[in-house]
Amino acid sequence: MSMVVPRLKLGSQGLEVSAQGLGCMGMSFAYSSPKPEPDMITLLRHAVAAGVTFLDTSDFYGPHTNKVLLGKALQGGVREKVQLATKFGIASGAEWEVRGDPAYVRAACEGSLRRLGVDCIDLYYQHRIDARVPVEVTMGELKKLVEEGKIKYIGLSEASASTIRRAHGVHPISAVQLEWSIWSRDVEEEIIPTCRELGIGIVAYSPLGRGFLSGGAKLIDSLSEQDARKNFPRFRPENLDKNAQIFEKVNAMATRKGCTPSQLALAWVHHQGCDVCPIPGTTKFEIFNQNVGALFVKLTLEEMAELESYAAAGDVQGDRYPQMASTWKYSETPPLSSWKSE
Known part of the structure; x- marks a missing residue:
């Protein structure tokens, strides 16, 4: 029996996506090095055929190599079936730098279209907010790209509530991408309510805690030396024992419910509302199929x-990132009146 993946609307501008997306980063970048390209193309096409049509990439993944991979997978009539989301704003050089100036926004978009081999991006996010550039200035250039038909919908990632509000005043934001899972819930206080007030869709990245809510502490043993997660505070030895207890409780409930811990953690995100789309990433067919199965795991309010309760604020040890400076907590931008255009 094949499962039909439901659809949902993100924002109020007409964007409709599969109720679960696919984060593509790990295919090319950050987690245990690039995977064989033919295998990943096969997986991407399998996802689309299965009804997971919302694909997420970024300039930063590679840099750029993930886009080239997606471009190849989209050939042969696949492009028309997908909602393609990509992100700009982390410029790669000797050191990575966050940029939101208009010239960079435009150059990044042109480069993305070229690498993806498409003439229009469905959802274009600012990956990180440039705290030197008023968000209205960045949005002004994005609005032009919408008017020129190069992008359809605009998104923000790791943006504070006030930054989202200011951006939305220039051009409607269709989606905000943020980290949201059982053990990352700081967005619930201000950001989620702001999105809902403004009619903005919510895209949850790392809904499985970068794999920790799938495998617990034993995940660490399987990571290669170059895997970025080795440097993440929650995966460090000093925090691991306490965080492992969270996984053990999730795992026990999953066993009672007859699903996997990752399905349970994903189902929790799916139950947050019909405006929320998690985008778990994977490079394995069986994990992909398992993740889609989470759409059909039902949770009661008591189970939620x-x-x-397993991951109350005081129970989770360590920050989400090694450098929290690059998150929404530091995404305020200067007032528009301060901007001197070159």
Whole structure:
């Protein structure tokens, strides 16, 4: 029996996506090095055929190599079936730099279209907010790209509530991408309510805690030396024992419910509302199929509350990132009146 992946609307501008997306980063970047390209193209096409049509990439993944991979996978009539989301704003050089100036926005978009081999991007996010450039200035250039038909919808990633509000005043934001999972819930206080007030869709990245909510502490043993997660605070030895207890509780409930821990953690995100689309990433067919199965795991309000109790704020040890400076907590931008255009 094949499962039909539901659809949902992100934002109020007409964007409709599969209720679960596919984060493509790990195919090319950050987690245990690039995977064989033919295998990843086959996986991407399998995902689209299965009904997971919302694909997520970024300039930063590679840099750029993930886009080239997607471009190849989209050939042969696949492009028309997908909602393609990509992100700009982390410029690669000797050191990575966050940029939101208009010239960079435009150059990044042109480069993305070329690498992806498409004439239009469905959802174009600012990956990180440039705290030197008023968000209205960045949005002004994105608005032009919409008017020129190069992008359809605009998104923000790791943006504070006030930054989202200011950006939305220039051009409607269709989606905000943020980290949201059982053990990352700082967005619930201000950012989620702001998105809902403004009618903005929510895209949850790392809904499985970068794999920790799938495999617990034993995941660490399987990571290669170059895997970026080795440097993440929650995966460090000093935090691991306490965080492992969270996984053990999730795992026990999953066993009771007859699903996997990752399906349970993903189902929790799916139950947050019909405006929320998680985008778990994987490079394995069986994990992809398992993730889609999470759409059909039902949770009661009591089970939701129980899951949340496992990872109350004081129970989770360590920050989400080694450098929290690059997150929404530091995404305020200067007032528009301060901007001197070159």
